[in-house]
Amino acid sequence: MSTSHVGVLALQGDTREHLAALREAGAEASTVRRLSELEAVDALVIPGGESTAMSHLLRELDLLEPLRSRLADGMPAYGSCAGMILLASEILDAGVAGRDATPLKGIDMTVRRNAFGRQVDSFEDDIAFEGVDGPVHAVFIRAPWVERVGPQVQVLAEAGGHIVAVRQGKTVATAFHPEMTGDRRIHKLFVDLLTE
Numbered sequence: 622m623s624t625s626h627v628g629v630l631a632l633q634g635d636t637r638e639h640l641a642a643l644r645e646a647g648a649e650a651s652t653v654r655r656l657s658e659l660e661a662v663d664a665l666v667i668p669g670g671e672s673t674a675m676s677h678l679l680r681e682l683d684l685l686e687p688l689r690s691r692l693a694d695g696m697p698a699y700g701s702c703a704g705m706i707l708l709a710s711e712i713l714d715a716g717v718a719g720r721d722a723t724p725l726k727g728i729d730m731t732v733r734r735n736a737f738g739r740q741v742d743s744f745e746d747d748i749a750f751e752g753v754d755g756p757v758h759a760v761f762i763r764a765p766w767v768e769r770v771g772p773q774v775q776v777l778a779e780a781g782g783h784i785v786a787v788r789q790g791k792t793v794a795t796a797f798h799p800e801m802t803g804d805r806r807i808h809k810l811f812v813d814l815l816t817e
């Protein structure tokens with residue numbers, strides 16, 4: 622079985638942690654900052670960070686439409702936090718018009734940006750995660766939640782009564798940051814999907 626080559630979108634955010642997590646989960650991993658790098662990968666991770674800044678850079682670097690069309694063509698992706706927001710088909714509280722977070726439409730879902738953030742900036746919780754044995758320690762930082770999922774979307778985890786992890790085909794999104802905890806089970810789940 623050949624090793625999947627997974628790119629990590631490296632415009633802004635916690636790129637390095639994802640590169641390390643992907644390698645430990647058994648994938649080849651490298652950064653994506655330009656079109657040729659996007660074209661070379663089998664799958665893409667969109668890290669946590671700031672979705673409005675990443676959207677702005679995607680537009681500036683002419684990567685927004687190419688990335689959208691690769692996702693539309695079925696390229697698998699995994700987004701954590703800001704990455705989850707960008708993978709949505711619709712974003713609520715997306716920010717100021719013109720500088721707002723732009724949906725890449727990788728998953729048929731409506732995501733509310735900074736949803737937990739209004740109550741408390743950051744929190745941690747041990748949550749059940751579909752397909753992973755035992756609880757996952759989830760770190761939420763100004764995290765979004767999912768308010769609607771389409772019929773093809775599977776809910777993988779909830780926290781405080783809200784959907785915080787989903788999957789549609791080979792594309793996965795989590796509102797929290799598994800790359801920060803040293804637990805590689807979520808990255809492994811994604812990497813294993815790629816070779817299914």
Ligand code: GLN
Pocket residue numbers: 668669670671672673701702703704706734735762763764765
């Ligand atoms: N609130 C951030 C955003 O809107 C996401 C925070 C994060 O990635 N930890 O993109």
